Amino acid sequence: MSVSDQVHPAQDDHVSTLVRIGRFLGDNPVIPLVILLLALVGVLEIMRPGIISPFWFGNTIKFAIPLAMLAACQMLTMLTAGIDLSAAVVATVSAFVVASITPLYGPFAGVVIALGAAVLVGLVNGFGVGVARVHPLIMTLGTGLIATGCLQVYQRFVINTGSEIPAFLEWLGTGRTAGLPNGLFLFVPFAVIILLGLRYTGFGRLLYAIGSNEHATKLSGVRSWQVFMVLYALVGLIAGITGLLYVGMIRAPSLSLANPLLLPSAAAAVIGGTSIFGGRGSYAGAIVGALILTVLGTLLTLLQMPEGARIALFGLIILGVTALYVRLTNAR
């Protein structure tokens, strides 16, 4: 220590407050996001006075949860410079399977088969990305198509078996406890596991490491295919669980149930500061990103304007939010 202390000057401490704030925000990139979120909520309240109520609050959280869970899929894969374009399809598959298996073999079998299918897709993705070295964009796009096709074929066999959503999933999806959605009973532990897992486990470290420089991890003895297999299987599992929650929430096992969440889930991750080039990102940011998108959706639903203007405004606000965020944190 001693030598370098002499050789290099200590960090400068007469810096302006503004620079200091900028630096603080740069180190805690979630804070500006939360500020942006609160600003959007403020706009909403001004636009429709009285809307901010416990009921609204519960709803917003309820709809943000599945989005935030799928955003976890995107964030985790993006850390390794990947992406999961099959996540939404996997959620849909899992939702449809659980609703169609339950009347035949009961809820337990339904959940097991649904999650099994989800993990299977994940393993195929992991094999493609980690072993066959196919670009994740193509691999997951391909498996997404394949899973969609399989779902289409499957649904023809269960057209008249009826569908039933397990009661506990409905409780989780639609129930409330103390005004808050029961989905939090699933989501809070989930988020804690992801947040802590990324920071305090070897696997979490490796995700960042592989995204930063895969060659360097190889030098250090990491067999990256193992990491990819586990990662994509895990992500498949998360997508599957999201599907279970979502079908309990929407209570309509459609063949495209969760598909519209694909772009928003990727958007939530990148708004939350995850770099699609790998090595950088946090789940806290993705959660706030999901909340921002949900509030934005409400805002636009309630704005009376032509649909075209509504869609365009959605895009402009996303751009504005991220540009501001980049400016504030100087992140890239």
Added chain:
Amino acid sequence: ADYTIGVSNTVQGNGWREQMICAMRAQAAVEGDVSGLIVAHRNTDSAGQLEDLNNLIEAGVDAIVLNPSNPEALNSAIDTAIEQGIVVVAVDAGVTAEGAYILSNNQEEYAYLGAKWLFEQVGGSGDIVYMRGIAGVSADTDRDNGFQRALAEFPDINVIHEVFTGWQQDQGKQQMFDFLATGIPFDGVWTSGIDNVIVDAFTESGAPLVPIVGADNAGFVQYLSEVDGLEGAAVTNPGSVGGAGIALAVDILNGEAPDSNLVLVDPVLWENTTDDGRATIAGAQNPNLDPEWPVSVTIPGWTDYSMEQIIACEGPGQ
């Protein structure tokens, strides 16, 4: 005879369209004259449907039954087909090409019927939530025309909120939750077929139910008879029109063309506010059916398959 029929459809993954395809398969299977059915069924746009139609022409089919994505965009391929002596039947929506047969659900009438019932139900005056489909798509535009026609007849009805569900269950539900959260009172909801999740949104949030208009999807029809306090009406919009299209194509191939090129299948409204209506609904209900499927699985006078056959969803030779 030994006909091969081609089918083209541009929306996949929605119960209504799946039923349409199954009806086509089932009808083709029961028609003795059909030996092959080639189905092009995927999510695409008009240009993609043109591609599919041209591929079907290349495959040498005798007739094409299509659910057109747009009335005008497909004319080049349809003209080619007709020139080559291929019978073209458009189902669900119309096409403008000369010489094509049209067996269409009357979308404008669909919207008009439901809207009129709703406006009467709320007493001719009040605030309505108008939940449409996908902006810029032909079927949505047709339905809007019907809705506006009904609206013009009821000057005291006010559309307080208009929103596009994208024909997605989750979006419709979320949008209804959002609107309920504003606390703005309203008197009725018109939906473009995303219906049972709207009822759920009311019951889950504890908001008092208002009259709701939906389609004859199995899930909504069930709600009409089961949900306490729900006043509602289902307007029929049978996906089985696809089966009727196959039947029509075979008739034409066999030289039994109808007098007019245009056959409109007019929708019917089932309300749960009258005894008659309740009886119809009870008869139509089918709790085992996929909740997104319309309950009107057959069109009497047109289709010949049984319930089992359409559910098996198998075409000729399968």
Added chain:
Amino acid sequence: MAKSFGAVKALTDASLHVGRGQVVALMGANGAGKSTFVKILTGALKPDRGHVLIQGKPARVGSPAQARASGLVPVYQEPSLIPDLDVADNLRLGDTPADDFQHWVAELGIEGLQLTDMIRDLPLATLRILDLARALASKPDVLLLDEMTAALPTDLVERVLRVVRAQADEGRGVIYISHRFTEISELCDSATVLRDGRTVGDLKIEDGVEEKVVELMLGTKLDLGSRDTGASKKARETTPRLEARNLAAAPRLQDVSFDLHPGEVLGVVALEGQGQDELFNVLSGFTKPTGGNLSVDGTEQSFSHPSDAIAAGLTFVPGDRAEALLSQRSVRENIALPFSARMRSWGPLKLRRERERVKLAVDRLQIDTRAQGEVQRLSGGNQQKVTIGRWLATGVETLLLFDPTRGIDVRTKRQIYPLVRELAEQGAAILYYTSELEEVPLACDRALVIFNGRVVDLINAADADEQTLMRAAYGLTEGANAEAVSAQ
């Protein structure tokens, strides 16, 4: 000139003057701000403060293109050619005349270069030469060379020095950055010394200036390295840690055998492209040998992945630090990376152990951790230390060092030699490739000389003066020691 990157002040008050026909050495420890200075002078970075005068008139160098137009042409520390374009397109991009370029390439001693060769496929040393040739071809008024020679083998260095000297003699100004004093004294007229971003002195180059420069650079006096080799003699009597027999690997490794004992530092000396890259790749598990075998502690091994080599105790530090670093991650994560490599250690981290070990490595290597949040913000020398620190933290048995002092300042180098010695004395076996021959007697016990993919000589440190090594490296000792080598 002054320039800050966030909290870090890279330059505070740096000045420099170059006259016509002068070669000015820009000297400074790692992180002193030399590269930053060059980047500012050539428009690649905007200064916070300061100005450039050309022939007494203020000049604007807002972008690399502008600087080039004003006659300031750099060769940066990192290769600046476009990897996915061929040589000709790279020239076209900067409007460099191809004829002049080819003239310089030939002059600098690169043979067989085609204008259609892809940059990506060329070795690092060639790229450095191409960078220089490109700069020369644009007929600069002032040439700025940033550690141009760090990755070059000795033969090429000599040609570069000759060419640069000739440039100065034609009346051009040259700013020359290097950590090698031999080059400085051979080439330069004067030296400007930077310390912590500030110009602390301008000296004429004359005999004995070296000590003064070092003192200015570091702000303290420094002992020159020296050592005794007694301990290692003993070491060689134990069983070898590593036995290589007739190793061969495509394309250039033909037949290499040697023993490496615990407690020994075995140097590897070779000119550019004699098979040393392949040798290290084989030993570190990156490529499978096409022939020969390898035993570790007496058991034969066949590696299919670096993790196999690591499991057998062989750890590899590559010459190009960009290969080894997670540039966006912290110093700590970089050093702790091998802890999580194996699947059974994917669970919760042992944070306390990690903190202790990382601190140990950082202290031992004296890594400057002011910018520790992201390794890419460390200076080059400190980055290099991190790559070594990674293996200090895990504990080393057999260390494969490939040119570990590339681009490192004297002070740091003199930290590294004793460190290497110390590790050996603690029982590690170390294989040490270096491109700087004067390092061999300072760090190694013996040196293996490879030429044309084969071992041509094995020289004891005591006899390893530069001339002997050089002759051997050029394959000029065939016969004399070769039998001794094959008998070993």
Added chain:
Amino acid sequence: MSFAQKHAWTLGLVALLLVLLGITKLIQPSFGASGLESLARAALPFAFATAAMAVVVIVGGIDLSVASIMTVCAVTAAVLMQSMGAIPAVAITLLIGLGMGMVNGGLIVLTRVPDIVVTLAMLFVWEGTALLILNAPGGTVHDWLEDSIAGTVLFWMPKALIVMAIAVALVWIPLKRSKLGLSIYAVGSDELAAFRSGVAVGWTKVAAYGVCGLFCAMGGLSLIMLTGIGEPVPGPYLLASVAAVVLGGVVLGGGIGGLLGPIIAVFILRIIRTILTLAAVDPNVTTIVEGTIMVAVVMLGAFLVMRRNKA
């Protein structure tokens, strides 16, 4: 490197395409000029979307808004043609496409937000814009424009193919030969090195996105030339173009590849669809087959590259 080595991937794609054409002929012996003609027409919008995507991928970016820009251009042209001749309408549309692309590029450079995020946001902006221009399908197209891509010349050569080749070549060949083209590859390959070599990185990106917009405009025009009407809803061109670009040998991340490979990949993807229809494969299975083939081709490519590097 020899020509064959340098273009190995493209040559492989050509071989694959020929094999697939052979298979088509086997399944449907009557497949001939009219089959080629409809194949070329079907490929037209995909080819332009893919060319557009390829240019921005080469510069190191990605444009998620290609389908939306195509839609804006399609409805704009269809509306313009109600009141003016085809040539001014086409010219205005091309300029608008170029402008939209440059807006995308400019926003990326100015805001320093990553490409994928900016163009994701712009996907919505342009989609909304299309709906504001035309809220239901409408507009018109002059007949001669429709005819210009219908039918064949020289017995079997589809007009659509000729139009496509001319349009792409007119933009791409001069571009690729120019300094700007070189800069595009340089920036995609190594942005920092390009900057240090004196390339104006920001402008190069704006220009590349502009070219992308220009190709999108051609794609939009091809849509209305096919359908005769402007539809304000984007078609499935985004993911298809990404897939074709990667299949065509352009590396995501930039610097490597061209336009020929991706356009051949478009034809491969289209002819697979034709084969599946001709063979009367269950439509649900066709989705599975398409996904599998996409993945398999890329896997095979990676495998071959690995083999070659080992050898």
